[in-house]
Amino acid sequence: MLKINSAKRSLWRPKKQINKDNLLPWLKDADIFFEQCTQCGDCLSACPTQIIVKGDGGYPKIDFNLGECEFCSKCADICTQPLFLDTRLPAWSKKAQISESCLANKNIYCRSCSDSCEAQALTFQLGISALPTINLDLCNGCGGCVAPCPTQAIIIKE
Numbered sequence: 388m389l390k391i392n393s394a395k396r397s398l399w400r401p402k403k404q405i406n407k408d409n410l411l412p413w414l415k416d417a418d419i420f421f422e423q424c425t426q427c428g429d430c431l432s433a434c435p436t437q438i439i440v441k442g443d444g445g446y447p448k449i450d451f452n453l454g455e456c457e458f459c460s461k462c463a464d465i466c467t468q469p470l471f472l473d474t475r476l477p478a479w480s481k482k483a484q485i486s487e488s489c490l491a492n493k494n495i496y497c498r499s500c501s502d503s504c505e506a507q508a509l510t511f512q513l514g515i516s517a518l519p520t521i522n523l524d525l526c527n528g529c530g531g532c533v534a535p536c537p538t539q540a541i542i543i544k545e
């Protein structure tokens with residue numbers, strides 16, 4: 388099979404702006420990732436929640452619409468390239484953010500996000516239409532609240 392060195396691979400990097408919100412956990416640096424990831428797909432197969440998909444140019448990325456990150460580190464462990472930090476460190480600094488499309492803004496009762504948050508980072512004040520509040524100290528950016536939200540109101544961002 389044709390071998391492509393990292394310098395040439397970096398020339399093939401997707402030209403549009405990098406969306407850092409979709410990058411894998413524990414990555415050292417986005418530039419190192421796009422230069423040295425071989426797009427082998429091993430991390431896709433290793434991920435127990437199957438949230439890693441092929442993104443632009445074949446590079447792996449996270450899709451929280453498919454599930455949450457369990458911080459199992461299997462994606463980092465299986466990778467043979469020097470892309471990842473020590474997985475005993477925090478995986479990333481992403482946190483959940485809630486947009487205007489939350490049903491509470493229409494006075495519709497919904498607790499799907501808080502029901503799905505194992506970290507108990509999402510809470511509601513008393514009152515049916517109260518907006519969810521995110522405790523940023525508790526939120527670890529796992530993305531578990533994204534798919535259950537019926538209005539796609541939640542994104543996970545740096």
Ligand code: SF4
Pocket residue numbers: 412433434435436437438439455456457458459460461462463
């Ligand atoms: S840490 Fe585990 S659950 Fe999270 S993306 Fe990597 S393999 Fe998937």
Ligand code: SF4
Pocket residue numbers: 485488489490491497498499500501519535536537538539540541
């Ligand atoms: S799941 Fe979505 S719509 Fe429901 S309360 Fe949470 S953010 Fe709002």
Ligand code: SF4
Pocket residue numbers: 482483503504505506507508509521525526527528529530531532533543
């Ligand atoms: S990203 Fe995870 S920890 Fe943060 S609010 Fe959503 S479910 Fe809870």
